[in-house]
Amino acid sequence: MRKADREAEYVDFVAARQAHLRRIARGVCRDHHQAEDVLQNALVKLYVAWPRVRLENAEAYTRRIIVRAHLDEVRRPFRSREVVGLDGHDRGAPEGASYEDRSALTEALRALPEMQRKVVVLRHWVGLSTKETAADLGIAEGTVKSYCSRALTRLEVALAATS
Amino acid sequence: MGIDWERELDRAIAPGGDRPPSDFVAPGRRALRRRRTAVSAASAAAVAVVVGLGSLVGGSAGLVGEPPAGIGVAEDPSQGPSEGGTVDRVEDGPTRGGAADLRMSCRMWDAEPHPARYDGRGTLCLAEGAEVLERVPDPLGYGSAGKSVGLHLAVDGGEQFALATWRPDDRSQVSDRAAGELSDWLPAQVAAQRDRDVDAAAEGWVSLTDDGEMVAGPGVDLVELVEVDLGPGFAPDGVSSWAAELRVDGVRELVLLRNLADGTEVVRQSGDFATFEAFVADAEERYPEIGGSW
Known part of the structure; x- marks a missing residue:
């Protein structure tokens, strides 16, 4: 495939799947700035690897880079704390979800330990199986189940507190 | 009735506006050029490039991690850059000198979320007042290829476990409130870090x-x-x-x-x-x- 064709294919993929991948990044990261860093890094790596990554595998490949990112890497030590809704990108809560509900669950999700947060997003939002989640994160299936159980317990508490 | 987690999480995870794909294409091209430059050089030269990059990341060039002037920098001006990025102050004995001595040769910010990390030159930095209770040297097994350390620290009136890693072009740190034994906490962190090391x-x-x-x-x-x-x-x-x-x-x-x-x-x-x-x-x-x- 010619370089121009490869690049056009990459651009099409990014245009089509960027929003979904950004939400995965936002789900697994503690704040939106970090999520943007992680997404940027993942899509740049995808560009480099594009000749070797088949189109049908591109999303899984990128997702894997996102969920395995160095979330604790200190790249912006003085990055200000994020204020939800003020970054010019948020569209607001979906219909039916009160601000309090969404805020409480969002905060509870962010407060989870990193791996628990990743597990719950991959299992219960992306919809991966336990086996797929384990493969994405490089951990044992039993560990996925354990993290998931602990995470959902914490999230249930957060939801119950708002109801 | 059970909670519909997909629906709840869909509400909790905010969508964001798309950026034009060109935002990713341009840096992708640069990254590809860098990679081609690196792989087209001879092996010895490639090693030199990596070492050079390592010195830029968080080093005196300040591309990454250079704190703004006057904010919480603890650095001894008498300490010059460490040659080759291989100085590990922990080797000097944290239980002897204490954490304050470790801080003298590296940068640690007030806003630092983790109590231990390596700086760009590979010098281990600890939070002010941190006391090393237990140390596991090189749990990642980097050997001469990098540095890693698992730590049980007393800091800010509590205890924390920490894992810090450094390689010439990459570093990371993770920490958690100490519960149980460091030997129980560390293996999962090491395994996760190994996966992150995948290029x-x-x-x-x-x-x-x-x-x-x-x-x-x-x-x-x-x-x-x-x-x-x-x-x-x-x-x-x-x-x-x-x-x-x-x-x-x-x-x-x-x-x-x-x-x-x-x-x-x-x-x-x-x-x-x-x-x-x-x-x-x-x-x-x-x-x-x-x-x-x-």
Whole structure:
């Protein structure tokens, strides 16, 4: 495939799947700035690897880079704390979800330990199986189940507190 | 009735506006150029490039991690840059000198979320007042290729576990409130870090076919391949692993491979080894037998 064709294919993929991948990044990261860093890094790596990554595998490949990112890497030590809704990108809560509900669950999700947060997003939002989640994160299936159980317990508490 | 987690999480995870794909294409082209420049150089020169990059990341050039002037920098101006980025102040004895001495040769910010990290030159920095209760040297088994340390620290009236890693072009740190034993907490963090060490650019260099044959990807020559047992720290029971020497666009690369459910994972290794056998022997020595989850 010619370089121009490869690049056009990459651009099409990014245009089509960027929003979904950004939400995965936002789900697994503690704040939106970090999520943007992680997404940027993942899509740049995808560009480099594009000749070797088949189109049908591109999303899984990128997702894997996102969920395995160095979330604790200190790249912006003085990055200000994020204020939800003020970054010019948020569209607001979906219909039916009160601000309090969404805020409480969002905060509870962010407060989870990193791996628990990743597990719950991959299992219960992306919809991966336990086996797929384990493969994405490089951990044992039993560990996925354990993290998931602990995470959902914490999230249930957060939801119950708002109801 | 159970909670519909997909629906709840869909509400909780905010969508965001798209950016034009060109935002990713331009840096992608730059990254590709950097990679091509690196792989087209001779091996020795490539090592020099990596070392040079390491000194830029968080180093005196200040591309990453340079704090704004006047904000919480604890650095002794009398300390010059450490040669080759290999000074590990912990070796001087944290239990002797205390954390304050460790801080004198590196930068630690007031807003630092973790109590321990390596700076760009590979100097270990601890939060002010931190006391090292327990230390596990090089749990990642980087050897001469980098640095890592697992720590049990007393800091700010509490205790924390921490893992910090440094390689010439990469570093990371993770910490958690201490609960139980460091030896129980560390293996999972080490395993997670090993996975993060996987170089995305190396994916596809080699892969295992359904017939059990290891084949090289485009532009890659498989020079040497041997099945190895690096213990559960690298691959759990039932997962086969190999060491390989490759030629990628003509440049020698040494890699470790493990065959996961969704494909062959290529873990690129750094270090200067005269022979493939020396590389394998080093890998077998460096990857310690660690228990816990892989």
